[in-house]
Amino acid sequence: MNDASPFARKVRVAAAERGLDRGIELVRLNPHERGAELVAANPLSKVPTLVAADGTAHVDSLAICIYLDTLGTGLRLVPLDGRDGFAALQRHALADGATDAAVLRRVESQKSAVPDRLEWMERQRHTIGRVLDRFEATVAGFGATMAIDTVALACLLAYLDFRFPADGWRGGRPELARWYEQFAARPSFLATRFPE
Numbered sequence: 001m002n003d004a005s006p007f008a009r010k011v012r013v014a015a016a017e018r019g020l021d022r023g024i025e026l027v028r029l030n031p032h033e034r035g036a037e038l039v040a041a042n043p044l045s046k047v048p049t050l051v052a053a054d055g056t057a058h059v060d061s062l063a064i065c066i067y068l069d070t071l072g073t074g075l076r077l078v079p080l081d082g083r084d085g086f087a088a089l090q091r092h093a094l095a096d097g098a099t100d101a102a103v104l105r106r107v108e109s110q111k112s113a114v115p116d117r118l119e120w121m122e123r124q125r126h127t128i129g130r131v132l133d134r135f136e137a138t139v140a141g142f143g144a145t146m147a148i149d150t151v152a153l154a155c156l157l158a159y160l161d162f163r164f165p166a167d168g169w170r171g172g173r174p175e176l177a178r179w180y181e182q183f184a185a186r187p188s189f190l191a192t193r194f195p196e
Ligand code: BEZ
Pocket: 002, 004, 005, 006, 103, 106, 163
């Protein structure tokens, strides 16, 4: 895993919320280096990757969270049935898609500035903004719900603070900002903070 990855953080928050974090050994690495250990477990060389006690490698943050739901006894975080469950999965997909856009934008921002690239990064910024506007309009109904969609949304917002503080995502989104302040106080979220 990598301390800067919002997808790894989502899995770590989910594990902590289900009381499983102490049973998971964290191996910190840079996925871009394509190290032999990571590639052997996950040919995509992506974090998070979870290797279970029986040696099975679980890849993809949502798939890992579904796997974590099969362990322990806590509240399940990934609802897999019913209208509410499908709505939560849709919200999770929006938050995850915007997180993908943010990570791609971050990777591009590390390269030299050429007009095509700047335009492409702007497109990612607008995509993220559209998703945040959707959540601004709907977040009042979330309350203190703890599920995969709210974990993914909180990790997205934290990642934007971490990598794109100048965006000021809170501007014009008071409901989202209020909701985030409450979520961010959770022990699972505080314990998985992005590096300074
Ligand atoms: C980052 O440094 O922003 C980052 C690192 C690993 C995965 C995703 C993002």
